[in-house]
Amino acid sequence: MKHATVALSGVALLALAGAALPGPDGGGAAASAPATKADATTATTAATTIATTTATTSAPRRPVLLTGEVEALDSQTITVPPSNSAPLTLRNFVAEGTHVKPGDVVLRIETDGAANIDRLETELEQARARAEKETATLEVAAVEAEKALVTAQAALAKAKVEAALPKTQISVLDYDRHQAALGSTTRDLAIKRDADASAREAxxxxxxxxxxxxxxLRINLAFQLAQLAQSEVRATRDGVVVHGYSPWMGQRFEEGSSAWPGNAAGTVLGNGEMAVTAWALEADRPYLSEGQSVSLRFDALPATATAAVTGKVKSITSAPEARASWGLGRYFRIKIALPHGHGLPLVAGMSALVEPYAAKASPPAPAPGNEALTVEGEIASRGALPVSPPSIPHIWQYKLAQIAPEGTMVEAGQQIAQFESNDVTTRLIAQQGTLNEKLRALDKLKLDQTEADRAGELAVAEAHSNADKADRKATMPKELIRRVDYDKLVIERGEKNQLAKLALTQHQAQMRARHAERAGLQAEIAQQQTQIAALAKGQAALKVVAPRRGLVVYRTGFDGQKFSAGSQVWVGLTVATLADPERLYIAANVPEAQSSRVRVGQAARVTIPGSNQTLNARVVGLGRAFHGKSTAQPTIVRDVELQFDGATSGLKPGAAVQAVLVADAARPAERKR
Incomplete structure (x- = not known):
């Protein structure tokens, strides 16, 4: 623990200096008359000199001890990806100790991105169909406007033919009627042209x-695809995966654990250069500088002369930061470089004692003896499957209606838990009703469109028939009919031929509009069927059955209480695990200061409290990093895995045990080998 040094402020020193200056009567300044300006200046100078002398004299003598930890410079933090829901479930998390290469997937969270992508793809198809339908409908209207324009042009041409008749050859009444028709058709043609232009612009x-x-919608779909790609974390370097601890549950993150976006789920530790990060209290900052040499000792290594190395301060942050786990103080972050070729077996997370070379380093503590070491742990299973509610879109809370008693051995296919959610059934019924309505609407639409297709074909045939009739009339000899009538027949032939072409174009546009309308409704039906399938699948998944034989072990919730029947469960939480009884081991941890006394292969005697059973075991693995024991116990520990030597019948995961590690001195036979 660090102790703060209380220093006198400049005002206090000035007061002391003023009190020490003699007055005109030989007494103190307090008993004298008001001091002159020269006296004040003298007092200020003396106070400054005293303060400077005091600081200069006391600074080198002040002991400074810093706490730090070892960090791997080429490590990668495995951060839980962002998500629209929290908490979430770690569905795929590679086992601790797995060696990964760049590009390998190390973590994948459960996300509803796939459902969102299906929905967006359906919305994209609906938007395309809607745009095609509305565009085709407007094209039909534009064809109608063009047909009206063709008719108006033909009417104007006929009116011009009649209006060109001399006034002397026809009656005055007919002449006036032809001139009025010419003016009317001219104005009507202008209106039809404006309508045609407006329709084309629409x-x-x-x-x-x-x-x-x-x-x-394409951009939104691309964004959702990018988010789905972000739901997994890939390794950016070669290294070994180390799992972290939940900051709010105090439990190790494993596959199936619940986490919040942004949590550090673990680290990919490299095998490259190591460094030390230390923290200095604000009061200790004046005694440190960049390039300064410091002494480094590591709690996890034996306290011998070789355990102390000399490092160099590489950088110091410009502003202090808070560390809530250490109290209300503010600390500067200091990066310390280790000397090349130090030869120490450093592991990430080791605690380090940092002492600047301002004072003579204290002698190392005596090395620990060879007495037996006792560690505490619990029985765990290497094959634990999570039991959690299904992920149903827009369903966030469930009720745990039934769960098998803790410690029950269930067989494959046997029910473990039953979740309930009234919203699932309600939404399923509503979605099914909506689907039936849309199916009936689709059947009616198909019948209506079939009739419309027949009507369109008849309209096209009628237009072609009118064009053929106009062609036959226009083939009559000029000599047999009046020239005015002949010119009208020629104009009518051109009009009917254009109307026949426009009728075909209009029919094709109407067919596109009907096809787009049918495609949009079919897309809605497909979306509805997808939602119903997801709800039905989720409803079936409310009943959780065992995929294999295993032992039921309860998990704890936010309140620290174990889940039980009747508990409210948020999506993403794991209520229990199905432990494999054939793959049991002991998960323990050893304090950092005693970790040097543990080695792989070391024998142990395991005692299970509450019973007279004592089993033999051996150490089979050590944690790849040091870490805090829990949020309530910030002690730095290292994980130790022990494997039972004999049968494990009768043992249950979650049971607390004590393991006595046999010291090397008690095993002379192994030391000879």
Missing amino acids: VARRREDGKLEVQK
């Missing part, structure tokens, strides 16, 4: 709007 506008809508 088609172009709707086509551009449809492109913008589709592009917007």
Whole structure:
């Protein structure tokens, strides 16, 4: 623990200096008359000199001890990806100690991104169909406007033919009627041209709007695909995966654990250069500088002369930061470089004692003896499957209606838990009703469109028939009919041929509109069926059955209490695990200061409290990093895995045990080997 040094402020020193200056009567300044300006200046100078002398004299003598930890410079923090829901479940998390290469997936969270992508793809198809339908409908209207324009042009041409008749050859009444018709058809043609231009502009506008809508949905779909790609974390370097601890549950993150976005789920530790990060209290900052040499001792290594090395301060942060786990103080972060070729077996997370070379380093503590070491742990299973509620879109809370008693051995296919959610059944019924309505609407639409297709074909046939009739009339000899009538027949032939072509174009546009309308409704039906399938699958998954034989072990919730029947469970939480009884081991941890006395292969005697059973075991693995024991116990520990030597019948995961590690001195036979 660090102790703060209380220093006198400049005001206090000035007061002391003023009190020490003699007055005119030989007494103190307090008993004298008001001091002159020269006296004040003299007092200030003396106070400054005293303060400077005091600081200069006391600074080198002040002991400074810093706490730090070892960090791997080429390590990668495995951060839980962002998500729209929290907490979430770690569905895929590679086992601790796994060696990974760049590009390997180390963590994947459960996300509803796939459902969102299906929904967005359906919305994209609906937007395309809607834009195509509305554009085709406007094209039909544009064809109608063009047909009206053709008819108006033909009417104007006929009116011009009649209006060209001399006034002397026809009656005055007919002449006036022809002139009035010419003016009327001229005005009508102008109106029809404006209507045709407006219809074409409406088609172009709707086509551009449809492109913008589709592009917007494509961008949103690309964003969702990017988010889905972010739901997994890939290794960026070669290294070994080390699992972290939950900051709010105090439990190790494993596959199936619950986590919040942004949590550090673990680390990919490299095998490269190590460094030490230390923290200095604000009061200790004046005694440190960049490039300064410091003494480094490591709690996990034996306290011998070789355990102390000399490092060099590489950088100091410009502003202090809070460390809530250490109290209300503020600390500067200091990076310390280790000397090349130090030869120490450093592991990430080791605690380090940092002492600047301002004072003579204290002698090392005596090395620990060879007495037996006792560690505490619990029985765990290497094959534990999570038991959690299903992930159903827009369903966030469930009720745990039933769960097998803790410690029950269940067989494959046997029910473990039963979750309930009234929203699932309600939404399933509502979605099924909506689907039935849309199916009936689709059947009716198909019948209506079939009739519309027949009517369109009849309209096209009628237009072609009118064009053929006009062609036959226009083939009559000029000599047999009046020239005015002949010119009208020629104009009518051109009009009917254009109307026949426009009728075909209109029929094709109507067919596209009907096809787009049917495609949009079919897309809605497909989306509805997808939602119903997801709800049905989720409803079936509310009943959790055992995929294999295992032992039920309860988990704890946010309140620290174990889940039980009737508990409210948020999506993403694991209520229990199904432990494999054939793959049991002991998960223990040893304090950092005693970790040097543990080695792989070391024998141990395991005692299970509450019973007279004592089993033999051996150390089979050590943690790849040092870490805090829990949020309530910030002691730095290292994980130790012990494997039973004999049968494990009767043992249950979660049971607390004590393991006595046999010291090397008690095993002379192994030391000879």
